[in-house]
Amino acid sequence: xxxxxxxxxxxxxxxxxxxxxxxxxxxxxxxxxxxxxxxxxxxxxxxxxxxxxxxxxxxxxxxxxxxxxxxxxxxxxxxxxxxxxxxxxxxxxxxxxxxxxxxxxxxxxxxxxxxxxxxxxxxxxxxxxxxxxxxxxxxxxxxxxxxxxxxxxxxxxxxxxxxxxxxxxxxxxxxxxxxxxxxxxxxxxxxxxxxxxxxxxxxxxxxxxxxxxxxxxxxxxxxxxxxxxxxxxxxxxxxxxxxx
Numbered sequence: 001x002x003x004x005x006x007x008x009x010x011x012x013x014x015x016x017x018x019x020x021x022x023x024x025x026x027x028x029x030x031x032x033x034x035x036x037x038x039x040x041x042x043x044x045x046x047x048x049x050x051x052x053x054x055x056x057x058x059x060x061x062x063x064x065x066x067x068x069x070x071x072x073x074x075x076x077x078x079x080x081x082x083x084x085x086x087x088x089x090x091x092x093x094x095x096x097x098x099x100x101x102x103x104x105x106x107x108x109x110x111x112x113x114x115x116x117x118x119x120x121x122x123x124x125x126x127x128x129x130x131x132x133x134x135x136x137x138x139x140x141x142x143x144x145x146x147x148x149x150x151x152x153x154x155x156x157x158x159x160x161x162x163x164x165x166x167x168x169x170x171x172x173x174x175x176x177x178x179x180x181x182x183x184x185x186x187x188x189x190x191x192x193x194x195x196x197x198x199x200x201x202x203x204x205x206x207x208x209x210x211x212x213x214x215x216x217x218x219x220x221x222x223x224x225x226x227x228x229x230x231x232x233x234x235x236x237x238x239x240x241x242x243x244x
Contacts, residue, residue, distance in 0.1 A: 056202030063209030077184030079150035
């Protein structure tokens with residue numbers, strides 16, 4: 001019953017807020033990014049937070065002091081569940097743009113709110129279009145918008161604490177703009193749905209926001225090692241929590 005109610009609420013909320021979405025998209029097209037940003041900042045976490053509560057999710061967040069103040073950054077996290085999306089939209093300092101796969105950009109209503117967040121959609125099968133999406137994200141960071149990306153590129157279905165190989169897109173965004181890279185370690189998000197055969201059950205998730213990695217003055221060799229360095233930091237945090 002919880003899962004059915006969740007899906008009904010998912011769409012009813014978006015339909016009810018359609019006038020606000022239209023207002024935001026109209027503002028965006030007119031170049032009024034301030035209005036679009038205000039609407040996204042107000043209503044995206046409201047929607048995502050209510051979805052978490054309907055699913056019975058509780059969250060503990062540590063390390064919010066590690067989020068740089070007054071400057072954009074690139075958040076990089078492990079990816080275990082569809083629920084990682086509402087989690088990062090509600091548990092950081094504010095909702096930020098996501099680098100998402102192109103299929104998400106085809107979902108009615110959802111894609112509109114993602115446009116207000118300045119999300120970009122990555123076509124992993126077309127290198128040219130993928131580069132265009134990354135360049136769009138780089139341009140948005142230069143305008144002052146932070147970005148969230150899951151560098152594993154897909155949900156990791158392995159055991160808790162494991163990681164897939166980190167792809168380079170997130171690191172290109174950070175290194176091309178010189179902004180800090182902020183690692184996120186997300187624990188137990190699969191317990192909400194994926195570990196239950198697709199049915200939602202109450203679960204407790206922990207998110208660790210690790211200290212930022214400054215990328216502006218890195219050497220070429222340090223930049224080359226950045227994906228592995230970041231994966232090692234997130235992996236250590238995940239396994240430390242797993243063993244606690």
